[in-house]
Amino acid sequence: MRTIIKTQIDFFLFGTHRPYPVRIKGLQQFISFCPVKHSSKINNPPGLSLRPMARKVRVRFAPSPTGGLHLGGVRTVLFNYLFARHHGGDFILRIEDTDSTRFVEGAEDYIMETLRWCGMEPDESPVAGGPYAPYRQSERKASYRQYADQLIANGYAYYAFDTPEELEEMRTQFKTAENPSPQYDHQLRMKMRNSLSMGEDEVQRLISEGVPYVVRIKMPEHETVSFNDMIRGEVSFSTGTVDDKVLLKKDGMPTYHLAVVVDDYLMKITHAFRGEEWLPSAPVHLLLWKYLGWSDEMPQWAHLPLILKPDGNGKLSKRDGDRLGFPVFAMNWTDPRSNEFTQGFRERGFLPEAFVNMLAMLGWNDGSGKEIFTMDELIAAFDMSRVHKGGAKFDFEKAKWFNHEWIKAAPAARLLPDVKNSLTNAGFSVTDDSYLATVIELVKERCTLLPDFTEQAGFFFAAPASPDMEPVKAKWNLDKNLFFTDLQGVLADLQDWSAASIETAFKEMATARAIKVGELQLPLRLMLVGGKFGPAVFDIAALIGKASTIERIKKGLENLA
RNA sequence: GCCGCGUUGGUCAAUCGGUUAAGACGCAUCCCUUUCACGGAUGAAUGACGGGUUCGAUUCCCGUACGCGGUACCA
Numbered sequence: 264m265r266t267i268i269k270t271q272i273d274f275f276l277f278g279t280h281r282p283y284p285v286r287i288k289g290l291q292q293f294i295s296f297c298p299v300k301h302s303s304k305i306n307n308p309p310g311l312s313l314r315p316m317a318r319k320v321r322v323r324f325a326p327s328p329t330g331g332l333h334l335g336g337v338r339t340v341l342f343n344y345l346f347a348r349h350h351g352g353d354f355i356l357r358i359e360d361t362d363s364t365r366f367v368e369g370a371e372d373y374i375m376e377t378l379r380w381c382g383m384e385p386d387e388s389p390v391a392g393g394p395y396a397p398y399r400q401s402e403r404k405a406s407y408r409q410y411a412d413q414l415i416a417n418g419y420a421y422y423a424f425d426t427p428e429e430l431e432e433m434r435t436q437f438k439t440a441e442n443p444s445p446q447y448d449h450q451l452r453m454k455m456r457n458s459l460s461m462g463e464d465e466v467q468r469l470i471s472e473g474v475p476y477v478v479r480i481k482m483p484e485h486e487t488v489s490f491n492d493m494i495r496g497e498v499s500f501s502t503g504t505v506d507d508k509v510l511l512k513k514d515g516m517p518t519y520h521l522a523v524v525v526d527d528y529l530m531k532i533t534h535a536f537r538g539e540e541w542l543p544s545a546p547v548h549l550l551l552w553k554y555l556g557w558s559d560e561m562p563q564w565a566h567l568p569l570i571l572k573p574d575g576n577g578k579l580s581k582r583d584g585d586r587l588g589f590p591v592f593a594m595n596w597t598d599p600r601s602n603e604f605t606q607g608f609r610e611r612g613f614l615p616e617a618f619v620n621m622l623a624m625l626g627w628n629d630g631s632g633k634e635i636f637t638m639d640e641l642i643a644a645f646d647m648s649r650v651h652k653g654g655a656k657f658d659f660e661k662a663k664w665f666n667h668e669w670i671k672a673a674p675a676a677r678l679l680p681d682v683k684n685s686l687t688n689a690g691f692s693v694t695d696d697s698y699l700a701t702v703i704e705l706v707k708e709r710c711t712l713l714p715d716f717t718e719q720a721g722f723f724f725a726a727p728a729s730p731d732m733e734p735v736k737a738k739w740n741l742d743k744n745l746f747f748t749d750l751q752g753v754l755a756d757l758q759d760w761s762a763a764s765i766e767t768a769f770k771e772m773a774t775a776r777a778i779k780v781g782e783l784q785l786p787l788r789l790m791l792v793g794g795k796f797g798p799a800v801f802d803i804a805a806l807i808g809k810a811s812t813i814e815r816i817k818k819g820l821e822n823l824a
Numbered sequence: 825g826c827c828g829c830g831u832u833g834g835u836c837a838a839u840c841g842g843u844u845a846a847g848a849c850g851c852a853u854c855c856c857u858u859u860c861a862c863g864g865a866u867g868a869a870u871g872a873c874g875g876g877u878u879c880g881a882u883u884c885c886c887g888u889a890c891g892c893g894g895u896a897c898c899a
Contacts, residue, residue, distance in 0.1 A: 325899090326899085327898075327899045329898085329899075359899065361898090361899080362897090362898055362899070364898090365898065365899080423897090425897095427896095427897075430896085430897085439825085440825070441825050441826080442825060442826070443825055443826085443895090444825080444826085444895050445895095446826095446895065475897095477897050479897095495829075495830090498828075498829080499828095500827075500828070501827080504826065504827050504828090504895090505827080505895090506895075506896095508896090509896080509897045510897095511897085512897040513897055514897080516897090518896090518897070518898085518899085519898075519899050523899095538893090539828095539829065539830090539892085539893065540892095540893055540894070540899095541893095541894090541899090542828060542829060542893070542894075543827070543828055543829090543893070543894040543895070544894075544895095545828090566829085568829090568830080569892075569893075571891095571892080573835080576890095576891055576892065577891085577892070577893095578892080578893080624836070624837090624848095625836075626836095628836085628837065628838080630838065630839090631838090631847095632837090632838070632846070632847045632848075633847095634836090634847085634848060634849095651836095651837085652829075652830060652831095653829090653830050653831065653892095654829095654830075654891095654892070654893095655835085655836065655837090656835060656836080657835090657836095658834095658835045658836065658849070658850085660835080660849060660850055661835070661836065661848080661849045661850080662849095663849095664848085664849055664850085665849095671862080706861090708861060708862045708863095709860065709861045709862080710861095719860090719861090734859095779858080780858075781858035782858080783858095784858060784859075785858075785859065788859055788860095789859090792859085792860095794859085794860085795859045795860065796859060796860040796861075797859070797860065797861090798859095798860085798861085799857095799859090800859080
C-alpha cells in the first residue's frame, strides 16, 4: 500500500515538474498536496496538463553587497550551488543593490572572491554576464516601474504620499500595549495619504506637482495564502496580518519585494532558496506572483534554517565570532567606512574543501552517517528534502575537526602552496619543494589549521632559536652530557645517514654506556625540535641532515651548561 | 502584542509507528607511542511538558512552555 502511495506521489511530483523529492511524511500531506483547489493555494498548479514541460533548473544567490559574507550567506550559496549542479541546472549570482544608502565599496568583489575560493563559480553574474544581463538590480532600475504601474492599474497596488515623518507619527499615534508596532495595513491605510484614501484629482495633482510617493501593495483583508516550502511543507498566512509593503521607493528603486519577484520571473528562476528570516514576507511575494499573472512560473520556495550562535540562542553574528574567538566571515573583511576588521576562515587557515564540507553538514546530511564529502560527492548526494527545519548552533571545535580531517587526507602537493606561504610569512626560507613535501607528509596529522605548520614544520627549516631544555634539566648528569658530546663524533662518522642507521648508532651507544634510551631521546628531541612535539626524532635527524643535527646537539649542550 | 517557524545527549544529528534511540564533535579512562599527534578500545551523556489517536508513540494530531524570526521607502 505504501509503495503505491509513494509511486503516486512521485508521479504527481514529476507531473508537476518538481524533479526532486519533497518531504512528504504521510498520506495526509499527500492529500493536502493534491490540486483540489484550496481557494488561494496559488503555489499548487491547477492541474497536470497545464504545466509546461520541465524547465531547466535555474537558481540564484542574491546577496546585498553590504559587507563580508558570513557563514549563513555562504551556506545559502552552497545549497543553491549544490542543487543547481545536482540537477544539471544554472547557478546565477544576482546583486541586490536596491538600497543605494547601504552600498559598500568592495563588497561585491568580496562576494565573488568568496565564491571563487569555495569553488562555486556562477554560470551567470555581473562579471560573467549571461542571457539575462544585467545582473545588478541597480542597473535594472528602469525595468521595475512598469510592473508597479501594472499592479496599480489592476488595483493591486496604490500610490502613497506619506512622508517618513508622517509614518513615524502614525506609528506613535496608534501604538498601544496590545499593538506595539502598528502596520501600514488594511486597518490603517484609509487614515493615511494615498490613492486609496484621496480623490483621484488630488492624486493626479500631487503626482504632477512632483510630490514624492511610493507604491504599496494592497494586501487583501481576508485571504489565506499558502504554499509548499520544499523544507517545511505547507506554510500558510492570513493576508490580513501582513502590511502593505512598499514596492517602489521614492527614488524609483524597487524594494526587495518587488525586485525579487520581477527578476526571478525575468531570469526564469525555478527554485528560490533563502534564509528563514524571509518566511514572514513570503505572502507578499506569493501574491505578487499572482497579481502579476505569473503564478504558473513561480519558483519553488525553500526557506533555509538559520545558523545560530554557539552559546545561548539567536542568529550567529559577526560579534559572536569576535567575542568567542572564531571567524564568522569566509575571508578577511575590512569595512571601508568604519575600518573595522573581521577575520575570515580562509586567513584563519581553513581549506576551502573543509569550509564547504563543514557548512554543508550544518543543516543537511545524507542520512548515512557520512560526514566527509568532496564537492562532487555533495553535488551527487544533495537533496533539499533532507535539509533540517531547525536552526543549528555553530560549533567551532567541529569546524576545526573538519579542517583537520581534510589536512590529514590531503596529499602534500595540495597543501604545499599554502604551507609554503605561511612558512615564508613566518620568516622561514623554503627553497626545496620536494623537501617541503616530505616534511608536510611527516607533520600534517598534527596540524589542525594551516598556520599550525609553522610550528610543526618550522624546525625543519631553521634550528630552534633557543631550545628549551628545561624538561630534562632536573635529571641531567655528567654521563648524559658525555653521551651527547661523543654522539656528535659518532654521527659525524656515520656513513649511511638514514633514520634507521642513526637510531641504531644512537641505541648501541646508549646500551654500551648503560643509559636508558628513553632518557636520551627526549633531550635529543629538545635539541633538534626545540620542544616536546613533532614526529619521530630519528626521522627528523635524517631529514635535517648530518651537519644540522650535529650543530643542534652542540647548541643544546650549550643551553644545558 | 500580533504573525510565522522551530524543539532528539553540551554541540551536529539518524530514525519516515514497534530499535538495547545510530553515528560524529567535544569530554573521561585505557591501549599504542619513553615527545606531540595519529590510530584503536571503553565510558558518561538525549526524545521540552501535558493531553489525545493507536495494540504500540521520539515518530501522527491538539494544547502549553521555551527559543528564534518578522513586524522599515534594509535586504
